[in-house]
Amino acid sequence: MYDVAIIGAGVIGSAIARELSRFDASICVIEREEDVCCGTSKANSAIIHAGFDATPGSLKARLNVRGNEMMDQLAKDLDIPFKRNGSLVVCTKDQDRAGLDILLEKGKKNGVPDLRILERDELMRLEPNLSDDVTCALYAPTGGIVCPFHMTMAFAENAFTNGVSFFLNTKVTSISKTADGYELAAIHTDTEESETFKAKVVINAAGVHSDEFNNMVSSRRLHITARKGEYCLLDKEAGTHVSHTVFQLPSKMGKGVLVSPTVHGNLLVGPTAVDVSDKEAVNTTQEGLDSLGVTASLSVKNVPMRQVITSFAGLRAHEDGGDFVIGEVPDAKGFINAAGIESPGLSSAPAIGEMVAGIVKELLNLSAKSDFIATRKGILRPETLSMEERNQLIKEHPEYGNIICRCEMITEGEIMDAIHRPLGARSLDGVKRRTRAGMGRCQAGFCSPRTMEILEREIPMSMFDITKNGVGGEIVIGTNKEI
Numbered sequence: 001m002y003d004v005a006i007i008g009a010g011v012i013g014s015a016i017a018r019e020l021s022r023f024d025a026s027i028c029v030i031e032r033e034e035d036v037c038c039g040t041s042k043a044n045s046a047i048i049h050a051g052f053d054a055t056p057g058s059l060k061a062r063l064n065v066r067g068n069e070m071m072d073q074l075a076k077d078l079d080i081p082f083k084r085n086g087s088l089v090v091c092t093k094d095q096d097r098a099g100l101d102i103l104l105e106k107g108k109k110n111g112v113p114d115l116r117i118l119e120r121d122e123l124m125r126l127e128p129n130l131s132d133d134v135t136c137a138l139y140a141p142t143g144g145i146v147c148p149f150h151m152t153m154a155f156a157e158n159a160f161t162n163g164v165s166f167f168l169n170t171k172v173t174s175i176s177k178t179a180d181g182y183e184l185a186a187i188h189t190d191t192e193e194s195e196t197f198k199a200k201v202v203i204n205a206a207g208v209h210s211d212e213f214n215n216m217v218s219s220r221r222l223h224i225t226a227r228k229g230e231y232c233l234l235d236k237e238a239g240t241h242v243s244h245t246v247f248q249l250p251s252k253m254g255k256g257v258l259v260s261p262t263v264h265g266n267l268l269v270g271p272t273a274v275d276v277s278d279k280e281a282v283n284t285t286q287e288g289l290d291s292l293g294v295t296a297s298l299s300v301k302n303v304p305m306r307q308v309i310t311s312f313a314g315l316r317a318h319e320d321g322g323d324f325v326i327g328e329v330p331d332a333k334g335f336i337n338a339a340g341i342e343s344p345g346l347s348s349a350p351a352i353g354e355m356v357a358g359i360v361k362e363l364l365n366l367s368a369k370s371d372f373i374a375t376r377k378g379i380l381r382p383e384t385l386s387m388e389e390r391n392q393l394i395k396e397h398p399e400y401g402n403i404i405c406r407c408e409m410i411t412e413g414e415i416m417d418a419i420h421r422p423l424g425a426r427s428l429d430g431v432k433r434r435t436r437a438g439m440g441r442c443q444a445g446f447c448s449p450r451t452m453e454i455l456e457r458e459i460p461m462s463m464f465d466i467t468k469n470g471v472g473g474e475i476v477i478g479t480n481k482e483i
Helices: 011-020 059-078 098-110 120-126 148-161 207-217 286-296 345-364 387-396 412-420 428-435 448-458
Strands: 002-007 027-030 087-092 116-119 134-140 144-146 165-167 170-178 181-188 194-204 224-234 245-248 258-261 267-270 274-276 308-319 325-329 332-339 403-405
Touching (some): 002 011, 002 181, 002 345, 011 027, 059 098, 059 144, 059 345, 087 098, 087 120, 098 116, 098 134, 116 120, 148 428, 194 207, 207 308, 207 325, 207 332, 224 286, 325 345, 332 345, 403 448
Parallel strands (some): 002 027, 002 194, 087 245
Antiparallel strands (some): 087 134, 116 134, 224 267, 224 308, 245 258, 258 267
């Protein structure tokens, strides 16, 4: 029996696992996909919000501000790309600037530092590409941008290093109470074999499916609506079109379409906000993508939408109450929800991990480890080295001199590191999320065969078993002779 079983290996489940790994306890994470970071955590705005939008006193407000405060040290400890580029919420001539005053007051009550409203002259010095209709904006210098892939994987890798077990390709199908905890029935999606997990405490971090697990054990029903957001990612040539994250005045459906640089130098536009009944509906739509350029132009002019290199969609877990649902369920002792984690979920993840770990510590009377490893080193990027260091690296490890992905200049050495590190990549998308191989202009059109050869050699595995993104995503289905 495990002390703790966590359902879901997105950024929330992984952050909780990392915080719990500070304590002497047996912990497992159960994830239905083939890798960590395969749900909402891989398809979002990649923003660390300052914390001015959430209602004062709400969990969203408290955990957003705390999570934001934690990011600098976390980025250092876990070696993840993070930049405080600051955010702007713009108001146009057709909007009531009182909306900015309301956000300013909310932010002050939430404890967000250094907020102020900027008039157009100062704004244009900061962002010359703002729309001609923009009159003023709320400026939040503590807003930031992050890589959600690296953030999630850093939490998971560090948790794994500290003794947490991860069961990937493992789908929980039912949960039942027992005398000393819970039984979780699961099926391994790659082998179709069944397994039962037993745990004293269960943590529900299952994203858009978190209501389903809550409702298996509690009469206090949750209802999660999947809110689809579609995005366009632009080429790095467009990456300097704005330097801050530019928001529009928020509506009931969210924070509107943003235009923002990414930590890797691209430009991101999105999301849309449409409630959908299908919790697997991560397809993009022509209507949604067409709307992004039009809506973005209200805040930023001349967004070079012809430089879009890819589009994607993610689902946000909107709970009917409108706030995060975090804590032990009153009629299901030992079952802890981390549910309804929509925006600002990514920003709040470190603080949610801290909060949930604190609840479990008290429930199980856990003791801190004396040998907890707080740091993790990310994949080495040769471009960060001096020329002398780089030449020495290639001399010792020639694979770092072999470029596989020419768009992003990713080497064979980096891909090998992605495969062999804790919770290493086992698919093309797994390599892509860890190294960016395949994320450039050609979108893996040229580097995929070479990456597949490296996966085949290094794991090792059959070329027929290599997938794009897990079960059902096989790429090679036969040979020329068989066709």
